[in-house]
Amino acid sequence: MKVRVRFAPSPTGGLHLGGVRTILYNYLFAHHHGGEFVIRIEDTDRNRFVEGAEQYIMECLTWCGLEPDESPVKGGPFAPYRQSERKDLYRQYADQLVASGHAYYAFDTPEELENMRKEHRKDEYSAAQYDSRTRLLMRNSLTLSAEETQQLIADGTPHVIRIKIPENTTVTLTDMIRGEVSFDSSLVDDKVLMKADGMPTYHLAVVVDDCLMEITHAFRGEEWLPSAPIHVLLWEYLGWKDKMPQWVHLPLILKPDGNGKLSKRDGDRLGFPVFAMNWTDPKTGDVNMGFKEMGFLPQAFVNMLAVLGWNDGTEQEVMSMDELISKFSIDRVHKGGAKFDFEKAKWFNHQYIQQTDDATLAALSRPFIEANGVNPGEELLLKVIPLIKDRCTLLSDFWTQGHFFFATPELKEKAAITAKWNDTKVQFFTEWAASLTNITDWTEQALEESFNELAATIGLKKGEVMLPLRIMLVGGKYGPGVFAIAEVIGMEETVKRVNSALVEIAG
RNA sequence: GGCGCGUUGGUCAAUCGGCUAAGACGCCUCCCUUUCACGGAGGAAUGACGGGUUCGACUCCCGUACGUGCUACCA
Structure with missing residues (x-):
């Protein structure tokens, strides 16, 4: 099968x-x-x-x-796939259950139900449900004569159809995850199968549709396990027991x-x-x-x-x-x-x-980048992605980890520069920025070399100026290698960021 | 309250009677990195409890506790 x-x-x-x-x-x-x-x-x-x-x-x-x-959108051999569009299907099965004595009409108003529950909540059986012990106290086709029932229905009295759960039997089902699960039927209530508005409840609809659609395995959340005996009984009462799906309560x-x-x-x-x-x-x-x-x-x-x-x-x-x-x-x-x-x-x-490959990531991350009001060219994006992908956990991180490639950043961590700032460093960055225009080979390596040379000439340790440079280019203490960043953003932008940072620090 | 289901580190989990109880996430330390991550190497941390059964129990059985779901003319 x-x-x-x-x-x-x-x-x-x-x-x-x-x-x-x-x-x-x-x-x-x-x-x-x-x-x-x-x-x-x-x-x-x-x-x-x-x-x-x-x-x-x-x-x-x-x-x-x-x-x-x-x-519903794709269709299929068992259409329609919306229960609202299958509404007329269910009534006949409910009627069949009434005819075979496994269900009955009930005319109780919400108030009457409420009263019943309130009353029985306090007595020896705390379940307070519509079941074998209370159904004979209510207004339904079990307590009313056949004539009265017919009359009420003919008059258009709002009514539901309830399943008549048997007394004192054990309903056992096999769940593929849990094995055999048993329920005492006396503890299951007479659930409504057809509502007053003519719609079936889940209980009837799920059984009818699973049968009609030839479902072989019924997966659902564990929260459905307590109502499984109702469904098992329905499969039996409808005469479909051999077609019942295997249960899988997740x-x-x-x-x-x-x-x-x-x-x-x-x-x-x-x-x-x-x-x-x-x-x-x-x-x-x-x-x-x-x-x-x-x-x-x-x-x-x-x-x-x-x-x-x-x-x-x-x-x-x-x-x-x-x-x-x-x-x-x-x-x-x-x-x-x-x-x-x-x-x-x-x-x-x-x-x-x-x-994931860089081209795919470029396409996927683009909306998250553009949401910030920038629109990087594909070429730029493709250069940035391999530089930052290993530090990205979410697609939105392509912006948080790479925004400084697409727009001039704010000097958020300026304090980390100013804490150890001095005239020598001003001189260093001023001269380095000026010298950049002379670099013909604009690569990460060439940039680092010129940086190292100038630092040595001026008498600064590289470590003293690396962090300031990073903050000037990135705005904070994060991101890939600084010279790789400079290479990507280009000479003009690098010079601009260093110079404007110099101005901002001085001011 | 009643009924159902569940219970291995903080979390996801392996184990289907032999355990010195895998692995992953997270956490901590160190290395790498003159940033932050990534990566690498270590580390701390576990069978709810009590009875059985058995040569032997995390594994099977019973009870208890705890958790959770349901208890609608909602699904």
């Missing part, structure tokens, strides 16, 4: 790290087995629907290089500090992104930073995520997509949740920047 997996996001906002990792594992698994990976949009909740979220999710997939085989990605599931607020609080790409909330206008915009390479981002909760058992951590596909296996996925480590994420990005 052909492997078919799906990722089924709700279009409610930014695409979270955990979501991307679930997509990744789906993708790796599908490709490893020569199967198919489909995207299905679970937009059954009208209240939480966010305009633009679906398109955003698809853009994130493209950026990550995790293209699905079937999706461990959660946790906050780096403290405990708990990583949330978008942790990113804001700790200063790192949790979304793949920038997400702008259309209502509030708030922008949440994405890994892409922070300067991550998609390959690094994906690699980092792949090994957060999975490894191939060797010491290798940096792996290409092809390697990930061939090595991936579910039995090497960890059971426990993993705390997200932004430092490690940056380390991966640094690794990928080092192994």
Whole structure:
């Protein structure tokens, strides 16, 4: 049987790290087995629907290089791939369940439900849920006569369809990561399958669509494990038990500090992104930073995520997509949740920047450089990149580490010069700047030679004037070799920076 | 509260009964570098706890603790 997996996001906002990792594992698994990976949009909740979220999710997939085989935009043999467009499909299955006695109509108002919960919260069974012990106290087709039920429905009374969970049976399922997991059905409540607005809930929709779309392996976050028995029962009641997918409940990605599931607020609080790409909330206008915009390479981002909760058992951590596909296996996925480590994420990005060729880096880093109002020529950029790439962790570092190649810097660390400044040094720099116009061979080596000679002539140690020169050219105590910098920025600019620094120090 | 799941250095983790417990990130020291990084060489740092089973347990079993998830007409 052909492997078919799906990722089924709700279009409610930014695409979270955990979501991307679930997509990744789906993708790796599908490709490893020569199967198919489909995207299905679970937009059954009208209240939480966010305009633009679906398109955003698809853009994130493209950026990550995790293209699905079937999706709402791409189409496919099981279209449509949006649950809102499949709305009419679900009703018949819900009705089938009612007919077979596995589900029932419920007419309770939100107030009635609230009262029931409040009352039962205090009694001996603290669960306070709509289940075998309380369903007979409520207004539903189990407590109402068939006529009354028909009448209420005919009158258009708002109602839902609930699954009738059996009493005292054990529901067991096999999870590919955790093995056998069992639940006492008495502790599971009669979840709503069809909402009053005619939309199915996740529980019904996921089972129906997974069956209809011939999904063989269902990957999802561990937070779904507690509701898995409902799904297992549904597969059984619908008569599809032999087609039920293998379950794969993935461990959660946790906050780096403290405990708990990583949330978008942790990113804001700790200063790192949790979304793949920038997400702008259309209502509030708030922008949440994405890994892409922070300067991550998609390959690094994906690699980092792949090994957060999975490894191939060797010491290798940096792996290409092809390697990930061939090595991936579910039995090497960890059971426990993993705390997200932004430092490690940056380390991966640094690794990928080092192994990316300069022309590609030029194209990738250009937007981050131009965002600062400069527009370097390609030739210049290509000279700068090899000089600074090994000190760049994020693409944005090509600006922070190389801005002085593109624009005259401010003397931010002037104090480091003035602390040990004297007339001899003034003389040295004045003469050196003047002598530069005579250099015919404008190379790093020639520049250093002339610098050394003059220092010796004037009686200064090279070390005394190296740092001042660096600050004059760079503005601070960092960057590649000073003479290499001078070579790249050219004679005119070098002379200009030394002379204006002299003026600024004197003033 | 109930139920589920989990627990190897600060973090990601290897180990599938023989351990003097890999490796990576981060941290510290030194080297390289008349800057800052990169790089190189070292270093500190680990089996939640208690019982079993076993010649032998980080590995298997039970309990406890802790953590976490769920407990909506949200997914």
